[in-house]
Amino acid sequence: MAQSVSELHDIQGIVRSGYGSLEEAVFLLLRVTDATAAKAWLGAVSGGSSPFAYRVTSAGDLETRQDRALQIAFTAPGLANLGLTEAVIHEFSREFYGGLATSAAIAEGRSRRLGDLGANAPTNWLWGAGADTPDAVILLYANKGGLAALLAKVKSDIAPGFSVAQEFPTTNKSVGDGDRLEHFGFIDGISQPVIDWKGVRNPGAADVLEYGNLISAGEFLLGYSNEYGLYEQRPLLAPERDPAGILPPAADEQGMRDFARNGTFLVFRQLDQDVAGFWRFLSAQVPASNGTTLAEAMVGRKLSTGDPLVTQATPGIAGVGPDPDDIKDNGFTFYSDPDGLECPIGAHIRRANPRTADMPGGKQGLISRLLRTLGFKHGPPREDIVSSARFHRILRRGRSYGAFDQANGPVGLHFICLNANLSRQFEFIQNAWLANPTFDGLSGESDPLLGNRLDFPSRHPSSTFTLPQAAGPCRRIANLPQFITVRGGAYFFVPGLRALRYLAQVGK
Amino acid sequence: MIPQDTFMVAAPIRPGAKQELCKLLASMNLQAGVADPANVLVPFGNFATLHFARFVILDDQTLSDLAAYNESFDDAPVYLVFLGDCDGPAGPLLATIAREAGSGLQKIFAHCKGFEPNIGLLAWMRQHSLRPAANYVNYVGRTVHQIREEAVLHSALIGYIASASVGEAPTQLHARLRQAVRQHGPILTTAQPAPVWFWLRQTLGELASGLLLLAGALLLLLTPLILLIPIYLYLLRRHELSDPVVPKPPHDIPSNQYVASLASIEDYDLVNQFSAFGNVKPGWFRRVTIVFLLFALNFANRLLYSRGRLARIGTIHFARWVFIDGGRRLFFASNYDRSLETYADDFVNKVAFGINLVFSNGIGYPRTRFLILDGAKNERNYQNYLRRHQLPTQVWYNAYPGLTVFDINRNANIRKGLESDALSDVEIRQWLALI
Numbered sequence: 039m040a041q042s043v044s045e046l047h048d049i050q051g052i053v054r055s056g057y058g059s060l061e062e063a064v065f066l067l068l069r070v071t072d073a074t075a076a077k078a079w080l081g082a083v084s085g086g087s088s089p090f091a092y093r094v095t096s097a098g099d100l101e102t103r104q105d106r107a108l109q110i111a112f113t114a115p116g117l118a119n120l121g122l123t124e125a126v127i128h129e130f131s132r133e134f135y136g137g138l139a140t141s142a143a144i145a146e147g148r149s150r151r152l153g154d155l156g157a158n159a160p161t162n163w164l165w166g167a168g169a170d171t172p173d174a175v176i177l178l179y180a181n182k183g184g185l186a187a188l189l190a191k192v193k194s195d196i197a198p199g200f201s202v203a204q205e206f207p208t209t210n211k212s213v214g215d216g217d218r219l220e221h222f223g224f225i226d227g228i229s230q231p232v233i234d235w236k237g238v239r240n241p242g243a244a245d246v247l248e249y250g251n252l253i254s255a256g257e258f259l260l261g262y263s264n265e266y267g268l269y270e271q272r273p274l275l276a277p278e279r280d281p282a283g284i285l286p287p288a289a290d291e292q293g294m295r296d297f298a299r300n301g302t303f304l305v306f307r308q309l310d311q312d313v314a315g316f317w318r319f320l321s322a323q324v325p326a327s328n329g330t331t332l333a334e335a336m337v338g339r340k341l342s343t344g345d346p347l348v349t350q351a352t353p354g355i356a357g358v359g360p361d362p363d364d365i366k367d368n369g370f371t372f373y374s375d376p377d378g379l380e381c382p383i384g385a386h387i388r389r390a391n392p393r394t395a396d397m398p399g400g401k402q403g404l405i406s407r408l409l410r411t412l413g414f415k416h417g418p419p420r421e422d423i424v425s426s427a428r429f430h431r432i433l434r435r436g437r438s439y440g441a442f443d444q445a446n447g448p449v450g451l452h453f454i455c456l457n458a459n460l461s462r463q464f465e466f467i468q469n470a471w472l473a474n475p476t477f478d479g480l481s482g483e484s485d486p487l488l489g490n491r492l493d494f495p496s497r498h499p500s501s502t503f504t505l506p507q508a509a510g511p512c513r514r515i516a517n518l519p520q521f522i523t524v525r526g527g528a529y530f531f532v533p534g535l536r537a538l539r540y541l542a543q544v545g546k
Numbered sequence: 547m548i549p550q551d552t553f554m555v556a557a558p559i560r561p562g563a564k565q566e567l568c569k570l571l572a573s574m575n576l577q578a579g580v581a582d583p584a585n586v587l588v589p590f591g592n593f594a595t596l597h598f599a600r601f602v603i604l605d606d607q608t609l610s611d612l613a614a615y616n617e618s619f620d621d622a623p624v625y626l627v628f629l630g631d632c633d634g635p636a637g638p639l640l641a642t643i644a645r646e647a648g649s650g651l652q653k654i655f656a657h658c659k660g661f662e663p664n665i666g667l668l669a670w671m672r673q674h675s676l677r678p679a680a681n682y683v684n685y686v687g688r689t690v691h692q693i694r695e696e697a698v699l700h701s702a703l704i705g706y707i708a709s710a711s712v713g714e715a716p717t718q719l720h721a722r723l724r725q726a727v728r729q730h731g732p733i734l735t736t737a738q739p740a741p742v743w744f745w746l747r748q749t750l751g752e753l754a755s756g757l758l759l760l761a762g763a764l765l766l767l768l769t770p771l772i773l774l775i776p777i778y779l780y781l782l783r784r785h786e787l788s789d790p791v792v793p794k795p796p797h798d799i800p801s802n803q804y805v806a807s808l809a810s811i812e813d814y815d816l817v818n819q820f821s822a823f824g825n826v827k828p829g830w831f832r833r834v835t836i837v838f839l840l841f842a843l844n845f846a847n848r849l850l851y852s853r854g855r856l857a858r859i860g861t862i863h864f865a866r867w868v869f870i871d872g873g874r875r876l877f878f879a880s881n882y883d884r885s886l887e888t889y890a891d892d893f894v895n896k897v898a899f900g901i902n903l904v905f906s907n908g909i910g911y912p913r914t915r916f917l918i919l920d921g922a923k924n925e926r927n928y929q930n931y932l933r934r935h936q937l938p939t940q941v942w943y944n945a946y947p948g949l950t951v952f953d954i955n956r957n958a959n960i961r962k963g964l965e966s967d968a969l970s971d972v973e974i975r976q977w978l979a980l981i
Contacts, residue, residue: 128802129796132802132805135802136802142802142806145806145810146805146806146809146810147809147810147812147813150813150814151813151885266894266923266924266925266926268924268925268926269926270926271799271926377979396895397858397896410858411857411858411899412857413851413855413856413857413858413859414850416855416858419854419860419952419955419956420952422858422860422896423860423861423952425888425891425892425895426895429891429895461887462887462891465887466887466888466891469885469887470884470885470887470888470891474884475816476816476883476884476950476952476953479952479956481950481953494816494948495814495815495816495947495948497948498816498947498948506979507979508975509975510714510716510719510975510978510979511707511719511978511979511981512978512979512981514704514708
């Protein structure tokens with residue numbers, strides 16, 4: 039049975055909000071230099087009353103408008119450096135403690151699966167590859183003009199315990215009522231899953247026959263039941279490991295304490311965008327619109343407004359609306375455009391969230407359902423290739439970096455996403471949907487924005503983009519150059535507030 | 547039409563020979579786990595009717611699970627298996643392989659118990675052959691030759707279409723493309739039908755299985771034997787509720803190192819191999835159940851699922867289920883598209899009932915209800931079960947890397963459309979969209 043999420047004061051606010059109203063942000067990659075001092079600061083900012091002018095912002099704090107926010111997350115080595123035992127860390131999922139681009143992760147093929155090859159390969163990264171994994175990341179947000187002071191204060195406060203390995207300033211450009219643009223000119227983060235905070239959904243074994251955007255809390259928060267009605271693998275501690283009783287009880291195992299409850303995993307990837315190269319290539323292909331129409335086809339949405347290219351609205355999608363803007367932006371599926379005539383099959387938004395239900399065909403009779411389950415009744419070959427979307431969603435919290443509309447310096451996106459199962463959510467989307475040259479029956483093309491354009495397997499190109507045409511053969515754009523390059527990244531764990539307090543006293 | 551056939555040779559490895567054998571097998575590979583088609587030991591690429599082949603060492607990782615049933619299998623042999631899927635009868639192909647790759651195979655099988663160079667390789671391999679209890683072929687009758695030819699056709703048509711003039715009428719374009727293929731290739735051939743005896747053997751086999759299943763069903767439903775059904779269900783539930791859950795957490799989670807040994811040889815291609823090995827639950831009840839279910843599955847695969855899809859799954863090229871040690875253990879092998887994550891996602895979300903039917907009779911499987919419910923729906927436990935029972939495939943050969951089932955089926959439809967004479971404009975447009 040799904041429960042409601044009531045412990046908002048134990049959840050870091052970033053799970054609930056991307057802090058869109060806080061215009062300024064900076065991200066700090068940290069290394070622990072003195073565990074005792076680091077833990078002292080951690081305890082101070084995660085307690086009820088912080089001696090500093092700031093503390094770790096909780097989802098509960100967001101009930102009132104905040105003019106600043108601080109969030110913190112740790113990599114597996116970071117948790118170890120604070121004194122959490124390896125045994126506990128190994129109870130996290132393999133992907134988390136194995137890391138995004140450690141030598142072990144590369145050896146087992148993670149980079150191959152994520153498309154981090156060629157120019158994207160960890161050997162070319164600015165940070166995060168091999169042993170260069172940071173211990174922690176601090177995300178700082180503030181109102182316009184408020185960040186510099188907060189940053190200076192935080193940096194001086196953490197100095198006894200942490201060194202700053204990287205400091206990532208962010209930039210932003212907004213349109214309309216605060217929609218944030220990324221550097222190619224599209225609105226970023228326009229489609230997000232909605233967390234089922236109230237626990238109204240109760241997914242279990244039965245198929246969900248319609249696409250929905252309301253997703254179980256357990257997909258984004260550890261310690262809650264997920265879309266399978268199950269709890270993710272995570273560290274549960276015997277009570278004697280938590281004598282002070284700081285941690286919450288585990289919901290699925292009586293008597294155990296849950297270190298990960300109200301926490302989630304954060305994927306951080308630094309993505310350089312070649313804006314000039316993008317528009318140069320596109321306008322050469324479609325001079326009439328200076329490349330705009332092709333860019334929109336590659337994304338699946340209109341430039342600046344974010345309107346989807348799919349024209350037919352699907353009313354009543356759970357978790358979409360009632361805000362009319364949300365209905366305009368997200369009240370659709372791709373079942374109304376099976377051949378990709380409006381929105382190409384390989385468009386970025388179609389790959390990133392194919393808006394599929396558990397079974398094509400929707401709600402029909404019991405017999406039809408049985409026949410479809412057994413495979414005796416099905417539509418065209420393409421109809422049932424893509425997995426059901428509800429098991430593969432992520433919350434995106436990225437911010438841009440580099441000056442907008444200027445030709446100097448690298449620009450890009452600090453891609454940040456949250457999920458409870460790195461393998462089934464972030465990695466699956468990246469591997470099976472974005473990087474996959476055969477997504478939804480295509481061949482020879484990977485994500486038009488993110489693709490690394492390398493042959494896969496050898497002599498099979500992945501650098502094409504096709505636009506299906508009603509009148510005849512697909513329009514085929516060959517030899518797309520690489521527009522986005524991965525420059526760094528790591529997997530972090532975002533602990534709940536009580537888990538932060540537990541970390542602050544661990545090993546004492 | 548040429549139906550497909552399979553071969554599999556299984557022989558216990560001499561004690562202490564595993565490490566050396568692994569080294570020898572690794573020498574056949576381009577990349578860890580991916581065979582060099584021209585390797586000197588068994589140059590798979592020379593055998594034009596061979597779709598997939600592999601060498602796997604069946605070193606059971608789960609024998610300790612037997613303890614939960616108060617059983618043990620201390621002298622369990624570690625097998626080397628060599629298996630392949632081919633066009634037409636496997637017997638003659640095996641003979642060809644034995645002839646052309648004889649010295650390589652002798653080197654390999656020299657690591658097996660009782661292998662002596664002077665007994666004759668082919669006879670020895672035949673002696674150690676195992677037929678699958680159930681077999682799956684994605685599209686019965688589609689040959690390696692056809693798959694390759696049609697892939698070339700697809701690429702060629704992309705090139706011919708690129709020179710299409712704007713506004714060219716569909717019928718005109720179709721005719722022009724046909725003309726281009728006639729002039730510049732590729733040449734499309736029609737396969738010689740399989741030998742009559744082979745076709746007859748296959749058909750008679752299907753017919754006999756069908757009649758047997760039908761007779762059994764009638765006997766069960768129309769005679770007092772119908773009373774066996776509630777008794778069976780009662781026994782089934784008793785087993786399902788009392789079968790021990792093994793292994794106990796946290797030992798149900800495969801080690802990082804073991805998963806790395808599996809994952810490190812995956813995803814070098816759009817197609818991957820999967821090999822798994824485990825113990826059937828002890829006792830007559832589970833044994834009878836799994837023998838019957840695999841018999842029925844084999845029949846369903848031949849009759850109902852021979853045209854591109856296994857229930858809702860359209861990503862499996864070939865698969866087989868083989869009893870080892872007289873039914874005590876079961877070996878499963880498949881060739882599937884994309885990564886293990888997507889494969890497992892399909893199992894859990896699309897065909898959990900089917901996976902449950904067979905594999906819930908094996909030790910260590912997540913608990914089922916009435917043979918089809920729950921089981922793989924317990925996604926977390928199922929993922930652990932999968933990796934724990936999976937074995938590294940030491941050598942794996944794919945005759946057409948980079949081609950998924952979807953690609954192959956699409957290419958076949960492209961050819962069909964090209965060769966059709968009277969297509970309407972609408973049909974031609976649909977056909978053009980395939981290219």
